[in-house]
Amino acid sequence: MSSYHTPVMAETCLDLLKLAKGKTYVDATLGGGGHALAMYKKEPAIKLYAFDQDADALDYAAEVLEDHSPVLIHRNFRHLRTELAYHKVKSIDGILFDLGVSSYQLDCAERGFSLDKDAELDMRMDRESELSAKKVVNSYSEYHLTRIFKEYGEEDAAKRIARAILAARARQEIHSTGELAKIIESVAGKGSKESLKTKVxxxxxxxxxxxxxxxxxxxxxxxxINLLNPGGRIAVMSYHSLEDRIVKNVFKEVATACICPPAIILCVCKHIKQLKIINTKPICASEEELAANPRSRSAKLRVAEKVKEKK
Ligand SMILES: C[S@@+](CC[C@H](N)C(=O)[O-])C[C@H]1O[C@@H](n2cnc3c(N)ncnc32)[C@H](O)[C@@H]1O
Incomplete structure (x- = not known):
C-alpha cells in the first residue's frame, strides 16, 4: 500500500460495511485514500463522499483516487450533516471512521506530531485552524494543562508536568517537540519505559x-446514525480507549429501546432503538496484520447497523 498510510483492517471494514452497487457511502477520514480505494475496488459503482480536515491528505488521495469520482470535502467531519446537505445528500448507506492521525502526519517532522522528531510544536490536522500545540503549551494555565493531561492523557503526574511546563516557559517560550520532551523528562525521568509512556x-x-x-x-x-438508511452501517475504528469508550457508549444507548431507570415498570422514555450492534466486542487486527503493520496494534473496530425505527 501507499507510503502515506497503510489502511488498517481494510478487508474487514469493507466486508462489514456491506458495500452495494449504486449506494451512497461516506469515508469520514480519507487520509491517504487507502480505505476509499479499497471500497472502489470492491464495488466500483458507489457514490462516495470523503472528508478530511487535512489539505495534504485530500491532495494525496485525489491522485490515488483519480480513476474514480469521489466528492472530496476539506472539512472537519463534525460538520457531516451540513456538508452532506450542501451536496443534497439526505441519507447514506454506510459510513467509515478511521480515527486519529495518519502515518504521514506522524512521520512528517514539520507537522510537529511526533515525539521522535524534533520540530516546531504544531499537531494541527487542519493547518488553517488557530490552535496549535505551541499555543496550548505556552498559553494554557496550570489548571487547564493539568486537566487535559489527566482527561486526555490519563496521566498520573499531570499536575507536576503542568508545573514544569509553566516553570520552563517563564524562562523562555517552548518552541519544539524536543524541548517539550525534555521538560516531561525532567519530571518522569529519562530512558525508562515508563518515562516514554508518560511522554506518549x-x-x-x-x-x-x-x-x-x-x-x-x-x-x-x-x-x-440519523443519516443512515435502514440496513445501513456505521464502522468506527479507534486507536485509544477514550475514543473507543465514546463509540461504545453511543452505540449502546442508540441500540437500546428503553432508557427508563430500572425502577420504572412501564416505559415512559419514548426512546427509540435505532441501531443493532454487529460486534459487541471490538474487532482487532490479525497477528498477520500486526506483523506487517505495527500501527494496527491499538486499532479497535466497532460496527452497528441502522434498524427500522419503531416504538
Ligand atoms: C488514520 S488516518 C485515515 C487513513 C485512511 N483510512 C487511509 O486508508 O489512508 C485519519 C485521517 O483522518 C483525518 N481526521 C481525523 N479527525 C478528523 C476530523 N474530525 N475531521 C476530518 N478529518 C479528520 C486526519 O487528518 C487523517 O488524515
Missing part, C-alpha cells in the same frame, strides 16, 4: 486538545 500520553493529550478530537467524535456520531 502527554503528546496524545495535547494532540487531542489541539484538534478537539473527542468532542468532534461525540458531535458526529448521532448525526451519522
Amino acid at each position: 500520553r502527554i503528546f496524545q493529550a495535547i494532540r487531542i486538545e489541539v484538534n478537539d478530537e473527542l468532542n468532534a467524535l461525540r458531535d458526529v456520531l448521532t448525526d451519522a
Whole structure:
C-alpha cells in the first residue's frame, strides 16, 4: 500500500460495511485514500463522499483516487450533516471512521506530531485552524494543562508536568517537540519505559486538545446514525480507549429501546432503538496484520447497523 498510510483492517471494514452497487457511502477520514480505494475496488459503482480536515491528505488521495469520482470535502467531519446537505445528500448507506492521525502526519517532522522528531510544536490536522500545540503549551494555565493531561492523557503526574511546563516557559517560550520532551523528562525521568509512556500520553493529550478530537467524535456520531438508511452501517475504528469508550457508549444507548431507570415498570422514555450492534466486542487486527503493520496494534473496530425505527 501507499507510503502515506497503510489502511488498517481494510478487508474487514469493507466486508462489514456491506458495500452495494449504486449506494451512497461516506469515508469520514480519507487520509491517504487507502480505505476509499479499497471500497472502489470492491464495488466500483458507489457514490462516495470523503472528508478530511487535512489539505495534504485530500491532495494525496485525489491522485490515488483519480480513476474514480469521489466528492472530496476539506472539512472537519463534525460538520457531516451540513456538508452532506450542501451536496443534497439526505441519507447514506454506510459510513467509515478511521480515527486519529495518519502515518504521514506522524512521520512528517514539520507537522510537529511526533515525539521522535524534533520540530516546531504544531499537531494541527487542519493547518488553517488557530490552535496549535505551541499555543496550548505556552498559553494554557496550570489548571487547564493539568486537566487535559489527566482527561486526555490519563496521566498520573499531570499536575507536576503542568508545573514544569509553566516553570520552563517563564524562562523562555517552548518552541519544539524536543524541548517539550525534555521538560516531561525532567519530571518522569529519562530512558525508562515508563518515562516514554508518560511522554506518549502527554503528546496524545495535547494532540487531542489541539484538534478537539473527542468532542468532534461525540458531535458526529448521532448525526451519522440519523443519516443512515435502514440496513445501513456505521464502522468506527479507534486507536485509544477514550475514543473507543465514546463509540461504545453511543452505540449502546442508540441500540437500546428503553432508557427508563430500572425502577420504572412501564416505559415512559419514548426512546427509540435505532441501531443493532454487529460486534459487541471490538474487532482487532490479525497477528498477520500486526506483523506487517505495527500501527494496527491499538486499532479497535466497532460496527452497528441502522434498524427500522419503531416504538
Ligand atoms: C488514520 S488516518 C485515515 C487513513 C485512511 N483510512 C487511509 O486508508 O489512508 C485519519 C485521517 O483522518 C483525518 N481526521 C481525523 N479527525 C478528523 C476530523 N474530525 N475531521 C476530518 N478529518 C479528520 C486526519 O487528518 C487523517 O488524515
